[in-house]
Amino acid sequence: MTPTIRPAEPHDAALIHRFVSELAAFEREPDAVEATPGSFAEALFGVPPAAEAVIAELDGEAVGFALWFHNFSTWKGRRGLYLEDLYVTPAARGKGVGRALLIHLAGIAIERGCARFEWSVLDWNQxxxxxxxxxxAVGMDEWTIQRVEGQALAKLAALE
Incomplete structure (x- = not known):
């Protein structure tokens, strides 16, 4: 059984929300998801869309997804493809779904002239x-992610 990959459609917003919630639980942050099916619908299908997603299926059943957006490399002078989330249900792992999703996104990156295809992974997820x-993939161990959110973001924005 070969996975099929299809573009996400507006009716997939609840499915994507479910997959993100399952991913958050796997990543030991079950209560961290603030997104809703509505916010996914707006982000993926609003004008302009903030991100894109595909759904992976096995025998017509949705078993995973990938959600990405474009970033930009000033050093390369071209955009890149940043994979925000890739998730495969536990029952479908080991069946080529993750591989199919990565290959599909690599193809999109090449088709769109992207200089890079990047993502983050938790350091404990060996x-x-x-x-x-x-x-x-090659680890970028010399780089660390920096983040400002919530009250810290508001405080930073208020600095003069």
């Missing part, structure tokens, strides 16, 4: 790290 390395 099975995912090993999988990504097997697909040709």
């Amino acid at each position: 099975p995912a790290i090993d999988f990504y390395r097997s697909m040709g």
Whole structure:
């Protein structure tokens, strides 16, 4: 059984929300999801869309998704493709779904002239790290992610 990948459609917003909630639970942050099916619908299908998504299916059943957006490399002078989330249901893992999603997104990146295809992975998720390395990914260990959100973001915006 070969996975099929299709573009997400507006009716998939609740499914994507469910997958994101399952991913958050796997990543030990079950209460962190603030997004709603409505916010996913707006982000993915609003004008302009903030992100894009695809759904992976096995035998017509949705078993995973990938959600991405474009970033930009000033050093390369071209946009990149940033994978925000990739999730495969536990029952579908090991069946080529994650591989199919990465290959599909790599194809989109090439088709759109992207200089890079990037994503983050939690440092404790060794099975995912090993999988990504097997697909040709290289860790950017010398870089760390910086984030400002919530009250800290409001405070920073208020600085003069």
